[in-house]
Each structure stands twice: as structure tokens, then as C-alpha cells.
Amino acid sequence: MSGYPSAGIIYKPTIAAADKLARVLEQKLPEMGTSAWLCSSWDEQKAKDLVTGTSMLISIGGDGTILKTARAAIPWSIPILGINLGKLGFMTEVSAKDAVDVLPDFLAGKGWLDERAMIQAEINPQKDNPQTYYALNDIAIGRGAKLRVINVSTSINGAHLTSYKADGVIVSTATGCTGYALSCKGPILNPRAKEMVLLPVAAHLTMSTPLVISATSTVELQVQFDHQAILSVDGQDETELTSGDRIKITRSTFTSHFLRMQPENYFYQTLVLKLSTKKEL
Numbered sequence: 001m002s003g004y005p006s007a008g009i010i011y012k013p014t015i016a017a018a019d020k021l022a023r024v025l026e027q028k029l030p031e032m033g034t035s036a037w038l039c040s041s042w043d044e045q046k047a048k049d050l051v052t053g054t055s056m057l058i059s060i061g062g063d064g065t066i067l068k069t070a071r072a073a074i075p076w077s078i079p080i081l082g083i084n085l086g087k088l089g090f091m092t093e094v095s096a097k098d099a100v101d102v103l104p105d106f107l108a109g110k111g112w113l114d115e116r117a118m119i120q121a122e123i124n125p126q127k128d129n130p131q132t133y134y135a136l137n138d139i140a141i142g143r144g145a146k147l148r149v150i151n152v153s154t155s156i157n158g159a160h161l162t163s164y165k166a167d168g169v170i171v172s173t174a175t176g177c178t179g180y181a182l183s184c185k186g187p188i189l190n191p192r193a194k195e196m197v198l199l200p201v202a203a204h205l206t207m208s209t210p211l212v213i214s215a216t217s218t219v220e221l222q223v224q225f226d227h228q229a230i231l232s233v234d235g236q237d238e239t240e241l242t243s244g245d246r247i248k249i250t251r252s253t254f255t256s257h258f259l260r261m262q263p264e265n266y267f268y269q270t271l272v273l274k275l276s277t278k279k280e281l
Contacts, residue, residue: 003109004056004079006035010047010069012061013040018085021096022060028100032107041065047072054078056106056259059092060099063179066091067234070118070136070256079113081106081259090178093260102261111261116175117194117215120252123231123245136256137176137234139249141221141241142168142201144228149204151224156198156217161207168201171219171249175256178275180235186210191267194251219249 007029011022022038029036037054039047041061051057051072059069060083069080082092083099094102105111121139122130133139143150152164172181174189177197182188186199187210194215200208213219223229224243231239231247241247260266 004034004107006054007037007056007058008047008050008054008078009036009038009058009060010041010065010072011038011059012065012085013042015061015085017096018060018065021083021085021099024100025058025060025103028103032104034107041068044068044072048074051076051078056081058083060096061085063091064236067136067236070116071134071234073256074118074134074254077255077257079257079259091175091258093258093262105261106259111259112264114192114258114260116191116256116258117173118252118254118256119171119173119196119249120254121171121231121233121247121249123239123241123247125248126246133231133233133237133239134252134254135176135234136173137179138170138172138181139247140168140170140180140201140232140235141223141247142230142232143225144230144240146227148225148227149202150229152200153222153224154198155220156213158218158220161211163206164200164203165206166200166203169221170197170199170201172197172199176234181210184210187212188271196249196251215251217250221247221249223247 009022011018026036057078057080059065066082084092085096119135121133149165152169154161174193175191177189184201186197196213199210229241
């Protein structure tokens with residue numbers, strides 16, 4: 001009997017092979033004792049509505065699909081199996097060609113759970129009922145379409161750090177360190193680390209050194225601008241900001257869990273290969 005009685009399959013609809021594999025797995029899973037439902041990664045709200053009572057999630061696409069799947073899993077911490085049909089696949093676990101063959105092992109409970117920290121942001125938390133945004137990779141504040149810097153007054157645990165004049169500021173998880181933060185010369189952390197990374201994007205005549213800050217820290221950013229600025233969550237969801245807005249970023253109480261068969265040191269074994277692939281994209 002399957003250790004996971006129900007599974008949700010979230011796939012990237014613009015990849016024909018992802019759509020095809022999703023429908024194959026939808027038929028195969030009941031034969032293995034697991035009921036299944038399908039959802040496009042573009043319909044994140046529908047996925048959130050479906051996850052209640054689901055015991056595992058299968059993400060078919062690339063790292064972007066993983067990010068959407070992880071946010072859909074909040075607050076249930078449902079284990080996610082990532083099947084790679086993207087270009088890089090830092091977070092995915094198995095290739096599309098191996099998916100059908102290895103799925104019975106995962107359903108039988110083999111492997112281990114890779115727990116990853118998430119972060120959350122609130123805009124103007126001093127006001128009533130601020131909306132909370134959750135990210136597995138990063139939360140970034142950036143300028144809009146015009147090529148003008150924004151001013152971001154930055155504090156950590158209530159102590160003023162600096163006022164960045166930059167294209168933006170990124171607060172990244174350890175998972176996100178190989179994404180946007182890396183392209184801005186940020187450090188690489190072990191993906192299971194709890195710390196966060198704070199770094200500016202194209203800082204102008206202000207501090208440009210990236211900082212690794214503790215998991216218990218609170219980062220507060222206040223933006224000032226005369227054109228446009230946005231809050232970006234995992235590079236996917238954007239919210240327009242108003243000059244003077246304050247953004248509070250902390251480590252979330254929610255975490256993401258990924259099903260793995262690779263050795264627990266797999267990250268270091270594949271790091272150079274992944275980065276070499278990234279340079280070629």
C-alpha cells in the first residue's frame with residue numbers, strides 16, 4: 001500500500017512534455033494505491049484550494065514550478081517531489097524519463113525529507129490587517145520600468161544599517177542563494193541553512209557588501225522614490241509599492257519539504273555542474 005494515499009500533480013502548462021507526463025502520472029498513481037488530481041502551475045489559487053488533505057505534491061516543470069508548488073503547500077508542509085523539465089533544476093529531484101520508474105519507491109516511503117526555510121514579508125505591518133507574502137527563494141524590492149534608483153532605508157532588529165541607493169534590495173533564503181541573489185554576487189549557503197542573505201542590486205555610492213544574517217533577525221525596509229517600485233515574491237508575484245511603504249521581512253514559521261533519494265551531500269556534488277550549466281543558459 002502507498003505511504004501517500006493522495007497526490008496533487010502541479011505542472012507547467014506551457015511545456016507540452018510536462019502536460020503529457022502529468023496526465024500519465026494521473027493514470028498511473030491510482031494503480032499504485034494513490035489517488036491523484038491535476039492543476040496547472042498558472043492557477044496557484046486553485047492549487048491552494050485543492051491541497052487540503054493531500055499527502056504529497058508532484059511538481060512537473062522547473063524551479064519556477066517548484067516555487068509555485070511550495071507556496072501552494074502553505075500551511076500544510078506537504079512533501080514535494082520535483083520532476084525536472086526545466087533548464088537548471090536546482091530544486092527538482094528526478095528527470096522526466098525516470099519519473100514513472102522511481103515513483104513507486106517514493107510512494108513506498110523510501111528516501112528522506114529535505115526541509116527548507118521560507119521567509120515572509122508584510123507591507124506596512126503597523127497598519128491593521130497587513131497582507132503577508134511567503135517566499136521559498138527571495139523577496140525583493142526593485143525599481144519599476146524607469147532607470148532610476150530607489151532609496152531603501154534598511155534596519156536589522158531595529159538598528160539602522162544603511163540607506164541603499166540602488167536598483168533594488170534582495171532578502172534571500174539559503175535556497176534562493178543560487179538564484180537572483182547569486183546573479184547579484186551574493187554568497188552560496190547550504191540550502192538547508194536557516195540564515196538569510198541581504199544584498200542590494202546595483203548599489204550606487206552606498207554599501208554593496210552582501211550580508212548573511214541570522215534566522216531570528218527582522219529586516220525592515222522603507223522605500224522612497226519618485227517614479228515606481230515593486231515588491232517581488234520569488235520573482236513571480238509582484239505588488240506595486242507606494243513611496244514611504246515599510247516592509248518587514250522575517251523567517252517564516254512555515255517550511256517546505258522535498259522528497260529526496262540522492263545522498264544528503266548531493267548539493268555539493270552537483271553544485272559545480274549546475275553552475276556551469278547556468279553559465280551556458
